Amino acid sequence: MAKNKNAIASVLSFEKKLVPSDGYLYGTTWESRNEVTALTLTEKSVRGTISNREKPAVANDPLKLNAKIEKPNLQRVDSCSLLPYQDTLKLQFTLKILGGVQKPSACNNADFKQSYGVAVASYIQQHGFVELAKRYATNIANARFLWRNRVGAEYLLVQVNALNEDSKQSWEFDAxxxxxxxxxxxxxxxxxxxxxxxxxxxxxDQFLMLEVICFAKVGKAQEVYPSEELVLDKSNSKEKKSKILYSNNGIAAMHTQKIGNALRTVDTWYPEFSDPETSAGPIAIEPYGAVTNLGKAFRTPKDKQDFYSFFDAFALGEKLARVEDEHYVMATLIRGGVFGASDKE
Known part of the structure; x- marks a missing residue:
């Protein structure tokens, strides 16, 4: 079969195989964790100070600088906190895990589809998703999906229930x-x-439905952190809230994307991981290893460490240099996305 870019399907997409729900936030006490109340958002109006770095034209002019920093920084923001008697946050979501990575959801090249199917079958026969599954399970068990809510928690308890009628099972972890x-x-x-x-x-074609329940003892009446909405409409910004938190049906919640990002934070195979000065620790599986809060891509086409450099060879039957690169390719396919090769130069 042809080993060239033209052999890659121009229409090629994969459905994600880890499908989380929104994560709903509740307040409770550690001693009575079965008694919960849904957390809601509260709007605050606060008077802050100007503290951002100013442009040189302003910073070097004492009159302009003083006039600016003496003004109050008025803001309307959302916040979310436990009730005064509550010391524990409960986060609950479901996670559907799907099979079928052997077949793309869309592919317009029959030869490529056959070649890809053979490559995936070989991977499953040799590795069986054992390494990736262990990493996904670990990210569930260690409560990585709590993000900022995990910091400073005295106790962390994660309960996982398999909800499939024919194979119910439960696990519990001290995160x-x-x-x-x-x-x-x-x-x-x-x-x-x-x-x-x-x-x-x-x-x-099988599926596994998991229910994940996490309890984090963070302290009485402490602030907790649902997802923050991206404010795209900047018009009349002075009259609008500068921080908008996410809620679903009136319950403070975390986005499915945020939970999914935590679950697929399994990439320790990028080149800089072992360098203590530049490593970002495990990063989320992305085609270019992008970490937006660092403003950096850890897998670039220049270094031939990105998904497409590996996938084009892997899917056409070539053996990758490291088994870790195969794990990375399969983890990206589990993530899902549109990966077709354009037929335009």
């Missing part, structure tokens, strides 16, 4: 004992959960 910067932690429960995930991913 404080499971590290965020590596995937070396081992336990019988993580092994068991990993096997369920791996078996589903390797299947052609």
């Amino acid at each position: 404080t004992q499971i590290p965020l910067r590596n995937f070396s932690y081992q336990s019988d429960d993580i092994t068991s959960l990993s096997k369920r995930i791996a078996d589903t991913l390797a299947s052609e």
Whole structure:
């Protein structure tokens, strides 16, 4: 078969195989975790100060600088907090795991589709998604999906329930004992959960429905952090809120994208990971290794470490230099996306 770019399908897409719901936030107490109340958003009007770095023309002119920094910084913002008697945040979401990565959801090249199917079948036969499933299970067990809510939590308890009628099962984890910067932690429960995930991913049409419930003891009446909405409409910004938090049906919540990003934060195979000066720790699976809050892409076409450099060879039957690169390719396909090669120069 042809080993060239023209052999890559110009129409090629994959559905994501890890499908989380929104994460809903509730308040409770650690001693009575079954008694919960839905958390709602509160609007605040605050009087702050001007603290951003000014342009040289202003910073070097004392009159202009003083006139600007003496003005109050008036803001309307959303906030979310536990009630005065509550010390524990409950976050709950569901996660659907799908099989069928062997077949693209759209592909307009029959030869490529056949070649890709052979490559994936070989990967499943050799590796069976064992490594990836362990990493996904670890990110569930260590409560990485709490993001900022995880910082400063005294206790972290994660409960996972498989909801499939024919194969119900439950697991429980002390997330404080499971590290965020590596995937070396081992336990019988993580092994068991990993096997369920791996078996589903390797299947052609099975699914696994998980319910994830996390309790984080953060302190009485403490502020908690739902997802923040991106404010795209800047018109009349002085009259609008400068921070808008996310809620669903009146309940403070976290975006599916934010939970999904945490679950697929499994990439420790990028070149800079082992460099203590430039490493960002595990990063989310992305075609170019983009980490937006750092303003950096850790996998670039220039270095031939991006998804497309590996995928084009892998899908056309070539053997990649490292098994870790194969893991990365398959993790990106599980992420899903549109990966067709344009036929235009």
